[in-house]
Amino acid sequence: xxxPVALRAGNLGARGAASQAAQARQVIxxxxxxxxxxxxxxxxxxxxxxxxxxxxxEFITLLGPSGSGKTTLLNLLAxxxxxxxxxILVDGKPVHNVPTHKRxxxxxxxxxxxxxxxxVTQNVAFPMRMAGVDRATTARxxxxxxxxxxxxxxxxxxxxxxxxxxxxxxxxxxxIVMRPKVVLMDEPLSALDRRLRxxxxxxxxxxxxxxxxxxxxxxxxxxxxxxxxxxxAVLDAGKIVQIGRPLDIxxxxxxxxxxxxxxxxxxxxxEIMQKRGTTVTLKNRSGYVFDAESRDxxxxxxxxxLVRPERIAIADEATANSTPVTVTSAIFLGETLRIxxxxxxxxxxxxxxxxxxxxxxxxxxxxxxxxxxxxxxWVLA
Amino acid sequence: MTTLSLTxxxxxxxxxxxxxxxxxxxxxxxxxxxxxxxxxLLPLIDLIRISISGPSWLTYFERVFAVPLYWESLVRTMQxxxxxxxxxxxxxxxxALLIHRTRGLTRxxxxxxxxxxYFIAILIRTYAWxxxxxxxxxxxxxxxxxxxxGEPVQLLFHRGTVLLGMTAVLLPLMxxxxxxxxxxxxxxxxxxxxxxGAGPIAVFWRVLLPLTLPGIGAGFLLVxxxxxxxxxxxxxxxxxxxQMFAMHITQQADSVTSEGFLQALGVVxxxxxxxxxxxxxxxxxxxxxxxxxxxxESNAASTTRAAADDPTRRSIGSxxxxxxxxxxLRLVGMLPASFGTWTVRLMGGLVVAVLILxxxxxxxxxxxxxxxxxxxxxxxxxxxxxQFFSDTNWMRAFWTSAMIASVSxxxxxxxxxxxxxxxxxxxxxxKSAIMLLLVSPIIVPPVVLGLSLYTLxxxxxxxxSVFGLAAAHAIGGLPIVVVILxxxxxxxxxxxxxxxxVHGASSLTVLRLVTLPAIAPxxxxxxxxxxxxxxxxxxxxxxxxxAQLKTLPLMLWGDINYRLNPVxxxxxxxxxxxxxxxxxxxRPVLATSQKAS
Numbered sequence: 001x002x003x004p005v006a007l008r009a010g011n012l013g014a015r016g017a018a019s020q021a022a023q024a025r026q027v028i029x030x031x032x033x034x035x036x037x038x039x040x041x042x043x044x045x046x047x048x049x050x051x052x053x054x055x056x057x058e059f060i061t062l063l064g065p066s067g068s069g070k071t072t073l074l075n076l077l078a079x080x081x082x083x084x085x086x087x088i089l090v091d092g093k094p095v096h097n098v099p100t101h102k103r104x105x106x107x108x109x110x111x112x113x114x115x116x117x118x119x120v121t122q123n124v125a126f127p128m129r130m131a132g133v134d135r136a137t138t139a140r141x142x143x144x145x146x147x148x149x150x151x152x153x154x155x156x157x158x159x160x161x162x163x164x165x166x167x168x169x170x171x172x173x174x175x176i177v178m179r180p181k182v183v184l185m186d187e188p189l190s191a192l193d194r195r196l197r198x199x200x201x202x203x204x205x206x207x208x209x210x211x212x213x214x215x216x217x218x219x220x221x222x223x224x225x226x227x228x229x230x231x232x233a234v235l236d237a238g239k240i241v242q243i244g245r246p247l248d249i250x251x252x253x254x255x256x257x258x259x260x261x262x263x264x265x266x267x268x269x270x271e272i273m274q275k276r277g278t279t280v281t282l283k284n285r286s287g288y289v290f291d292a293e294s295r296d297x298x299x300x301x302x303x304x305x306l307v308r309p310e311r312i313a314i315a316d317e318a319t320a321n322s323t324p325v326t327v328t329s330a331i332f333l334g335e336t337l338r339i340x341x342x343x344x345x346x347x348x349x350x351x352x353x354x355x356x357x358x359x360x361x362x363x364x365x366x367x368x369x370x371x372x373x374x375x376x377x378w379v380l381a
Numbered sequence: 382m383t384t385l386s387l388t389x390x391x392x393x394x395x396x397x398x399x400x401x402x403x404x405x406x407x408x409x410x411x412x413x414x415x416x417x418x419x420x421x422l423l424p425l426i427d428l429i430r431i432s433i434s435g436p437s438w439l440t441y442f443e444r445v446f447a448v449p450l451y452w453e454s455l456v457r458t459m460q461x462x463x464x465x466x467x468x469x470x471x472x473x474x475x476x477a478l479l480i481h482r483t484r485g486l487t488r489x490x491x492x493x494x495x496x497x498x499y500f501i502a503i504l505i506r507t508y509a510w511x512x513x514x515x516x517x518x519x520x521x522x523x524x525x526x527x528x529x530x531g532e533p534v535q536l537l538f539h540r541g542t543v544l545l546g547m548t549a550v551l552l553p554l555m556x557x558x559x560x561x562x563x564x565x566x567x568x569x570x571x572x573x574x575x576x577x578g579a580g581p582i583a584v585f586w587r588v589l590l591p592l593t594l595p596g597i598g599a600g601f602l603l604v605x606x607x608x609x610x611x612x613x614x615x616x617x618x619x620x621x622x623x624q625m626f627a628m629h630i631t632q633q634a635d636s637v638t639s640e641g642f643l644q645a646l647g648v649v650x651x652x653x654x655x656x657x658x659x660x661x662x663x664x665x666x667x668x669x670x671x672x673x674x675x676x677x678e679s680n681a682a683s684t685t686r687a688a689a690d691d692p693t694r695r696s697i698g699s700x701x702x703x704x705x706x707x708x709x710l711r712l713v714g715m716l717p718a719s720f721g722t723w724t725v726r727l728m729g730g731l732v733v734a735v736l737i738l739x740x741x742x743x744x745x746x747x748x749x750x751x752x753x754x755x756x757x758x759x760x761x762x763x764x765x766x767x768q769f770f771s772d773t774n775w776m777r778a779f780w781t782s783a784m785i786a787s788v789s790x791x792x793x794x795x796x797x798x799x800x801x802x803x804x805x806x807x808x809x810x811x812k813s814a815i816m817l818l819l820v821s822p823i824i825v826p827p828v829v830l831g832l833s834l835y836t837l838x839x840x841x842x843x844x845x846s847v848f849g850l851a852a853a854h855a856i857g858g859l860p861i862v863v864v865i866l867x868x869x870x871x872x873x874x875x876x877x878x879x880x881x882x883v884h885g886a887s888s889l890t891v892l893r894l895v896t897l898p899a900i901a902p903x904x905x906x907x908x909x910x911x912x913x914x915x916x917x918x919x920x921x922x923x924x925x926x927x928a929q930l931k932t933l934p935l936m937l938w939g940d941i942n943y944r945l946n947p948v949x950x951x952x953x954x955x956x957x958x959x960x961x962x963x964x965x966x967x968r969p970v971l972a973t974s975q976k977a978s
Contacts, residue, residue, distance in 0.1 A: 078883050100882040101890075113880035117898045130885030174884065184883070 027057035029214030030181040032077070036086035039072050046072040048238035049086065054216070059208050061217045061225040064235035065261065070218045073235070074184055077216065079103055090182065101130070103182075106175030106213070110187040112167045114159035120146070120170050121155045127178045141177055148207070149173045165196040172204065176211055185217045189224060201227050222262045226250060234258050250308075252295070252378055259306045259380060266307045266349050267380070272300045279374055286344035288323040290372065294379035304380045309352040311376035314339070314359070315369045322371035325349055327362045337361060341368060407807030410815060413800035413859060416792075421822060421856050424833035425651070431836070432644035441645035451629060451646065458626040461543060461615070462608035466555075468548040469604045470597065472732045473555035478589075479729030480556070481563045493964075494733040498740065499553035500910070500960045502917035504934055505953045507614045508941055509739030510546045511537060512746060512754055515945070519742055519756040538620040546618040549735055551607055555600040556732070562596020563589075581721050599669035602661040606654055610826025612920055617941060626650055627828040631923065634832065647829040658824055667813070671820045671864045740957060747950035754945050765947040775936060775948070781847070782916055782933040788851035789858055789915035794908050796855070797862025802892075804863070805870040816867075820860040830856065831924035838925050845927025853925055854915035861914060862907040869903030870896070906967035913963060917956075 032054040039047040047069045054060050062070040075081045077088060079100035087094050095103060106127070114123050121142055128138040146152045149169040159167055168188060175183050185204070189197045205228050208215050219225055225232045226246040233243040234257075242254035253259040256267060270282040273289070282305060283289045292305055315322060325341035328348065332355070339351040339362060349370065353359065362368060435441050445451050480491050498506060512518055514536040521533040536542065570592070574584045612627040619625070630646050633639045661669060742756055747765055749758030769775050803809070804816055822830070834853055835844075843849030873896055881891045897904070919934040926935055933952065940949055 078879070080879050080882075099887070100879070101885050101887050103883070104885070105883055107880065107883040109876045109880055111874065111876050113874060113876035115877060115881070115895060126881070126886075127884035130881075130890065171880075174880075178884075 027212040028179060028181055029057035029212055030091045031056045032182065032214060032216075033089040033092070034073070034077075034086070035089070037073065037076060037083055037088060038085035039069075039076060039081060040084050045069075045238045047076065050235075050238070050240055051086075052233060052240060052243070054214060057212050057214055059205070059215045059217065059228060059230045061219060061229035061232045062235055063219060063222060063225040063232050063262070065220055067237075068235040069238040070220075070235045071186060072238075074186055074216060074218050077182075078105060078107060078184055104178070104180055106178060106180035106183040108168070108171045108175045108183070108185040108188040110190055112159070112164075112171045112191075114167055114170055114174075116159055119156050119158055120151060120162070123159065123170055124173045124177050126174060127180075131178060145173045145177045149203075164192055165200065168192060168200065169203075172200075172207070176207065176213070179211055180213055182214045182216065185215065187219055188217075190219070190221065197224070198227075204228060226262070232262075234261065236261075253306065253380065256304060256380055259378075264309050264350060264352070266309060266312075266347075268305045268307060268343075268347060268349075268377075269302065269345070270305050271302050272379075275300060280379060282379070284323075284343070284345050285347075286323075288344070290321060290377070291374035292377040292379050293374055305377050306380055307349075307372055307377045309338075309350040310336075311372055312349070312351045312353075313371050314351060314353055315371070318369045319371060322369040325368055325370050327364055327366040327368060329364065330362045332361050339368075341370070343370075405808055407803050407809035409799040409803035410807060410809070411803075413796040413803075413819060413863075414815065416796050416852075417818060417822070417856065417859065420834070420837070420852055421830070422818075424837045425825070425829075427836055428644050428651075428829070428833040429648055431641055432648040435641050441642045442649070444642055445645050445649055451626075454624050454626050454629060455649070457624070458609055461540075461547070461623075461625060462605050462611075464544055465547045465551060465608045466601050466605040468544065469552050469555035470601055472548070472728055472735075473552055473600060474559055474597065475725045475728035476552075476556045476732040477559035477563050478725050480560055482725065491729065491733055494737045495553050495556045496964065497957075497960060498736045499557065500913060500964065501740070502919070502934060502956060503550050503613050504917070504919050504937055504941070505743075505956055506550055506739065507546055507617050508937070508945075508949055508953060509743045510542070510549065511617060511941070511945060512756070512950070513739050513742055514542060515754060517753070517755040522756070537618060538623075540619070540623055543615050543619040543623045546614045547608055547611060549739070550614055551604045552732060552736060554607065555604050558600035558603055559593065559596045562593045562599070566592055585721065595665055595669070598661065598665050602657060602665075602669070606657055606824050609654055609657075610650060610828055612828050613938075627826060630828045630832055634835070634924065643832065647832045650826050651829045654824060654826055654829075667817055670824060671816075671860070740953075743950045744954045744957060746947055747954040749947050749950075751947070754947060754950075765951045769948050769951045772948075774931070775933075775952075778931045778933045778936040781930060785847055785851045785854065785932060786912045786915035788848065789854040790908050790912040792852060792855040793858030793862050793911040793914075794904070797859050797907065797911070798866055798904065800859070801863050801866035801870055802896075805867050816863075819863045822856045823860045827857075827920035831921045834921065835924045844925060845930045847930065850922060850925055850930070850932070851915065853921045854918045855911070857918065857921075858911035858914045861910045865903050865907040865910065866900060869900040873899040902967075909963040909967055913960065916959075 032052075034050055034052040034054075037047055037050045037052075038045070050069070050073060062073060064070045072081065076083055079095070079098065083096055087096060089095070090103070115126065118126070124145055125138050125142045128141060133141075143152070143155075146155055149172060151166065151169055151173060154162060154166060154170075159170065162170070168191075171188065175185075188204075189200055192200065201224060204215075204217075217225075217228060226249075229246055231244060232246055232249050233240050234249060234254075235241065236257050242249060242258045244252075249258065250263055253262060259265045259267065268284055270284045272280050273283050274281040278293055278295065279291055280294050281289065281291050282303070284305075294303075318324065323343065325343050327339060327341045329338075329340040331338045335355055336352045337355060337359065339353070341349050341351060343349055351370065432441055433439075445455075476491075476495065480488060480495070483491060513520055515521070516533045516535065518536075520536065521530070524530040525533060566589070570588055571584055574588045575581075610627050611625060612631060615623055615625045616628055626646070627650065630643065630650070633643045633646065658667075658670070746754060746756055746758060748761045748763065749755070750760035750762035750764065751758055800819055804812060804819070809815070838844045838849055838853075841849075843852075877895050877899070878891050881895045882888075886894060917934060918932075919938055922932050922935055923938070926932065937949055937952055940946070
């Protein structure tokens with residue numbers, strides 16, 4: 001048994017230390033290669049010839065709506081389901097003939113799946129017991145892991161005596177106690193309330209930095225995906241529609257689906273008038289002309305333009321490149337104002353602007369002028 | 382770096398090796414299927430073969446329908462069965478509602494009053510009625526005391542007694558079936574109907590009744606099917622004019638000359654049963670046999686949805702409800718508002734009394750000091766207990782029964798556990814068909830089963846052997862085990878097993894550390910009920926036992942026909958205690974299965 005990576009509990013919870021940890025970090029994770037993986041249920045392709053390469057120690061999120069195949073893909077990796085086609089390689093070796101319990105992964109479930117007939121300690125010790133680790137090492141490692149997850153006080157409790165957040169931390173402890181090369185997480189935070197979810201998100205993120213495992217995280221919550229991942233794979237209808245860093249996914253979505261699934265979006269119909277490199281000049285249905293950034297491969301013609309609500313500037317008076325809108329709804333949300341307004345083309349525009357003393361909450365029916373720069377919009381294919 | 386691989390590499394199909402196929406839990410179905418195939422299906426097929434082995438294949442059947450004795454008995458059996466099913470429904474539905482509406486201790490008591498008799502041997506419950514209705518029984522005495530009768534009369538041995546006895550015996554089945562459908566109702570529905578302005582009667586007519594219709598249907602048919610094959614109760618409570626079809630089979634079984642004709646009688650009974658079940662299955666889904674719980678194979682639409690999807694059936698139903706039902710209901714609606722509640726309470730209370738009183742009377746009589754059956758007893762003593770425990774014949778029969786029941790329970794639980802694992806966890810086509818095979822022994826009339834097994838047992842010289850009897854009893858024990866454990870296994874969170882597997886536990890370890898502990902209460906309950914089933918079994922035993930191998934029910938049967946004495950009450954009391962103890966142990970399981978359903 002290799003000696004575990006030393007865990008520095010002190011690092012946890014401090015986001016700033018993460019980058020230092022990343023440099024000093026020891027990567028123990030496996031590389032995973034999914035090649036043309038396929039899973040069918042009758043005519044329905046749950047996973048439709050997906051290929052995906054995951055680097056050792058990477059935190060990758062499978063993001064998609066329910067039924068997009070993300071959980072099926074995770075189950076295929078865990079070995080709960082068998083492939084109908086293609087293959088999965090872990091560290092270059094195919095795993096389809098390796099039964100689940102020999103794959104040596106850790107896994108966190110949405111429903112926690114803590115063994116109700118075992119205490120917290122016994123639950124966390126379970127993987128070590130299964131691996132035949134001796135009692136002393138097991139006890140030490142379990143204590144260490146419970147310490148990291150701030151569960152030491154609950155060591156002898158039954159899972160049913162704990163809150164949801166505590167149970168989920170036990171589940172995480174059980175998944176990482178062996179320092180597995182791969183940790184699978186199946187919507188682990190969706191049963192928790194928002195505040196708890198955010199704090200555990202950061203905890204998992206830091207834990208990933210510390211233990212250096214490859215983490216595959218499944219979620220339908222785009223905010224969660226953006227916060228935690230090194231890379232996000234967006235799935236729809238059994239296929240990966242886009243894969244990339246959170247920033248790229250958010251700012252440069254590959255298509256309408258990604259644009260509307262990740263973050264809030266205004267999708268404006270427009271026609272390309274002129275193209276100069278990656279900048280194009282567009283005209284919307286009501287004749288508003290504006291510039292936008294796009295990728296190279298865009299042709300002239302009708303396109304959809306993404307403008308994120310927070311990139312839209314509002315003014316009371318018309319400016320050089322602004323267009324008038326009529327307010328249809330205005331809500332004060334605390335740190336932001338959420339304004340819905342109708343453009344002259346009839347399209348509804350969602351605008352978010354930070355709360356400021358300069359801007360009173362508009363009334364319904366007010367005329368405002370909105371504008372955005374070329375770098376604030378993105379032309380979708 | 383990741384690329385969305387677009388190259389069309391030749392795709393590799395993962396080969397599933399033989400080793401992996403061998404790990405499919407569906408293989409666990411094999412022992413139970415083989416067991417039933419040999420000891421259950423084969424004899425039934427043989428029964429049919431013999432029944433058509435006459436000069437012409439119709440010869441024996443012609444005789445069944447030509448001889449008035451049998452033909453009339455068949456008609457009578459149908460009449461009695463339909464009447465009993467109706468009576469059970471009439472009294473059972475309010476009782477089910479009563480359980481559903483009461484709370485706390487009252488509910489527990491009423492539920493116990495229904496469930497307890499359900500698990501007590503039919504023989505013993507029939508005996509209790511004989512005691513109750515006898516010339517020196519409490520009912521005669523009460524009627525004389527209040528002056529209705531001048532002197533005690535013979536209340537036993539006519540059609541009315543048969544109907545009463547059979548209804549009482551089969552009521553728990555009806556109540557429990559309807560209750561499982563009532564309890565599955567979303568309580569919000571009733572509240573929603575009330576909030577929408579429907580009165581209690583409208584709620585019943587438009588919401589409760591339509592939604593519990595599948596339960597009513599299932600209960601009616603289960604009772605009907607059980608009643609057609611009834612043998613013990615009509616034999617003991619009926620007069621010469623109340624011969625039921627199953628009784629002819631046992632009477633004919635004594636004469637060797639009726640080979641072929643006898644089997645034809647059995648086949649007729651079997652076919653009627655199967656026809657009823659098939660028709661019922663068409664409307665309710667065959668799941669009604671084992672309580673309507675779906676297995677993981679959920680492609681078959683649920684019965685309620687099927688009914689709702691059929692627009693013509695629905696509109697006919699609702700127009701009938703409107704044209705006939707509403708005027709009637711308005712009339713009823715003129716009664717005081719509490720009428721419905723009181724109907725439910727009175728009828729439910731009556732049912733509880735009818736089910737529990739005989740048992741209490743018998744228990745009291747077992748402590749009687751009188752040397753004959755009389756109630757209330759002139760004094761109390763333990764003399765009948767002493768007699769029971771000192772009589773070597775009774776004691777030998779007791780231990781024989783206990784041994785047979787233990788072996789039978791081991792067989793049923795062993796095969797049944799594997800089969801339940803296979804059916805719930807296995808990946809196999811035709812799960813429904815296999816489940817149907819596994820639970821079908823519940824619906825085959827025991828008389829027919831006994832008759833068919835007799836031939837097989839003769840062939841293999843198993844008549845009067847402990848193992849043979851235990852195996853025969855396990856045919857009926859197996860469905861009980863499979864149904865209980867399949868439900869228990871479905872209650873086990875699949876994620877727990879996956880969590881164990883992903884963290885390094887092999888299939889067997891998962892089974893030992895996660896699955897078995899989770900279904901342990903179910904396993905205990907299943908073992909108890911399989912034991913009890915064998916311990917109480919009489920009909921198969923009548924066919925398959927020998928003079929040397931007497932079981933407790935067999936001794937009781939002989940004594941009831943020969944002389945009614947309080948020793949029988951002692952045996953009955955002991956049986957009641959056994960069931961109470963078992964139910965107490967099985968309580969957690971029953972509670973959780975109720976919650977789950």
